[in-house]
Amino acid sequence: MSFRREFLKGLWEEIPVFRVVLGLCPTLAVSTSLENGLGMGLAATFVLTCSNVVISLLRKYIPSKVRIPCFIIVAATFVTLVDLFMNGFAHQLHKNLGIFIPLIVVNCIILGRAEAFAARNTAWLSLADGLGMGLGFTLALAAVSAIRETIGNGSLTLWKGFGWHLPGYQPILLLILAPGGFIVLGCILALMNRMEARRAARKGRAYAPPPAMDCRHCIICKWGE
Amino acid sequence: MKETFRLVGVMAAFCAVAGLLLAWANQVTSDPIEEAARAEKRQALREIxxxxxxxxxxxxxxxxxxxxxxxxxxxxxxxxxxxxxxxxxxxxxxxxxxxxxxxxxxxxxxxxxxxxxxxxxxxxxxxxxxxxxxxxxxxxxxxxxxxxxxxxxxxxxxxxxxxxxxxxxxxxxxxxxxxxxxxxxxxxxxxxxxxxxxxxxxxxxx
Known part of the structure; x- marks a missing residue:
């Protein structure tokens, strides 16, 4: 259990959207352009890291019967703090990210990591977990939104007015509409499963889908054991 | 009974701390937010x-x-x-x-x-x-x-x-x-x- 390992697992092995299949709601909603995907990802990373550290520091004082409301209070407080301070002191940034910030409260990755990791590990490791999971979420969002924006809009915008546009390309609008989110996400999941299956076959092992995709192994149900 | 009081106590403490933090943040940021909104309106008026x-x-x-x-x-x-x-x-x-x-x-x-x-x-x-x-x-x-x-x-x-x-x-x-x-x-x-x-x-x- 090293800092490095906890950090890296969020980037591939347990990458939130693709492997753990958490946080689908914001993924499908905001992945219409790369700029939005990155914005949402980074804002969520910040809140996730803060709430992970705080929950991990307080874990000895939180009775398990009321842990969920306590986690939600911590996450909601951080989200509101970020919202207020960003609005007051980085107004332009807040205008760009404003719609995503309230969405972070209901991002199940925050609650999921609090429950599955921060509540039973030290603050130092929880920091690594928060950073790794947050960046993994950002990476996943960036991947989905880059594909959707390129095909669905014929452009790729990194930040306000900084990006490029495919000239003469007739965009497939479906990709930036709601169904496009599901289609792209499904294709990526299938691709990742295939890659994992091939890797397993090379090593002569049978491939099993990630535990988080299988309800019998759900960590949340195992809390009481 | 003792357990119930403990649970309520912890929840109350969490809410109290969160409430105090947010009250402080609100106080600190309300003026800058208002100022930023005014500046934005001024800027918009100048542009149009x-x-x-x-x-x-x-x-x-x-x-x-x-x-x-x-x-x-x-x-x-x-x-x-x-x-x-x-x-x-x-x-x-x-x-x-x-x-x-x-x-x-x-x-x-x-x-x-x-x-x-x-x-x-x-x-x-x-x-x-x-x-x-x-x-x-x-x-x-x-x-x-x-x-x-x-x-x-x-x-x-x-x-x-x-x-x-x-x-x-x-x-x-x-x-x-x-x-x-x-x-x-x-x-x-x-x-x-x-x-x-x-x-x-x-x-x-x-």
């Missing part, structure tokens, strides 16, 4: 009232129309009337109301449009109504005879954003409503404008 050298917020005319209060910001170049700006809104946005600022030039043309609020529009689709490529279509259009101010599907001259007809329609509607209210009250606005003692004193009309 090009060629004015006064402070449009200093000279306003209030008109009541259909039970709604409309504020018209008067732009001047020197002493001459150089344009007017006002806020208009449509309730027919995709996910909530859309509020816009419209600026008119002295010769009765739209000279600038700025979206103030469109929180409910889909990022990447409806939210693109804020982009110049869409808003520039309104510039230079006449204030009277507003049949152009509708999307092409509804018989107007505005190209809706692909996949975001509802949002585009809402912006066109807000502009049309605003222009109609302005046209109907133009005479009243003009008379109130010159009748204002502060304006007369500041302008020093001969």
């Amino acid at each position: 009232l090009k060629g004015c050298d006064n402070d449009p917020e200093a000279e306003t005319v209030e008109i009541e129309h259909d039970g709604r209060q409309w504020t018209f910001f008067i732009g001047r170049k020197g002493d001459a009337f150089a344009g007017v700006a006002f806020e208009s809104a449509s309730e027919k946005g995709y996910g909530g109301p859309i509020r816009i600022f419209v600026g008119l030039s002295a010769d009765g043309k739209v000279q600038g449009v700025k979206v103030l609020q469109a929180d409910g529009e889909t990022p990447g689709l409806g939210a693109r109504i804020k982009e110049p490529s869409f808003l520039d279509q309104f510039i230079g259009r006449p204030v009277i005879n507003t049949r152009w101010a509708a999307v092409a599907k509804d018989g107007g001259e505005i190209q809706a954003i692909t996949g975001a007809t509802i949002s585009s329609r809402a912006v066109a509607e807000a502009i049309r409503t605003g222009l109609e209210v302005y046209s109907e009250n133009a005479a009243a606005i003009r008379s109130k404008m010159t009748a204002r003692p502060s304006a007369a004193a500041k302008g020093g009309t001969p």
Whole structure:
């Protein structure tokens, strides 16, 4: 259990959207352009890291019967703090990210990591977990939104007015509409499963889908054991 | 029983700390937020009232129309009337109301449009109504005879954003409503404008 390992697992092995299949709601909603995907990802990373550290520091004082409301209070407080301070002191940034910030409260990755990791590990490791999971979420969002924006809009915008546009390309609008989110996400999941299956076959092992995709192994149900 | 008190106690403590933190944050940030909103409005007014050298917020005319209060910001170049700006809104946005600022030039043309609020529009689709490529279509259009101010599907001259007809329609509607209210009250606005003692004193009309 090293800092490095906890950090890296969020980037591939347990990458939130693709492997753990958490946080689908914001993924499908905001992945219409790369700029939005990155914005949402980074804002969520910040809140996730803060709430992970705080929950991990307080874990000895939180009775398990009321842990969920306590986690939600911590996450909601951080989200509101970020919202207020960003609005007051980085107004332009807040205008760009404003719609995503309230969405972070209901991002199940925050609650999921609090429950599955921060509540039973030290603050130092929880920091690594928060950073790794947050960046993994950002990476996943960036991947989905880059594909959707390129095909669905014929452009790729990194930040306000900084990006490029495919000239003469007739965009497939479906990709930036709601169904496009599901289609792209499904294709990526299938691709990742295939890659994992091939890797397993090379090593002569049978491939099993990630535990988080299988309800019998759900960590949340195992809390009481 | 003891257990219950402990649970309630912990929850209460969490809420109390969270409440105190938020109260503090609110106090610290409320002034900067208000200031930023004011600065944004000032900036928007400057952008849509090009060629004015006064402070449009200093000279306003209030008109009541259909039970709604409309504020018209008067732009001047020197002493001459150089344009007017006002806020208009449509309730027919995709996910909530859309509020816009419209600026008119002295010769009765739209000279600038700025979206103030469109929180409910889909990022990447409806939210693109804020982009110049869409808003520039309104510039230079006449204030009277507003049949152009509708999307092409509804018989107007505005190209809706692909996949975001509802949002585009809402912006066109807000502009049309605003222009109609302005046209109907133009005479009243003009008379109130010159009748204002502060304006007369500041302008020093001969």
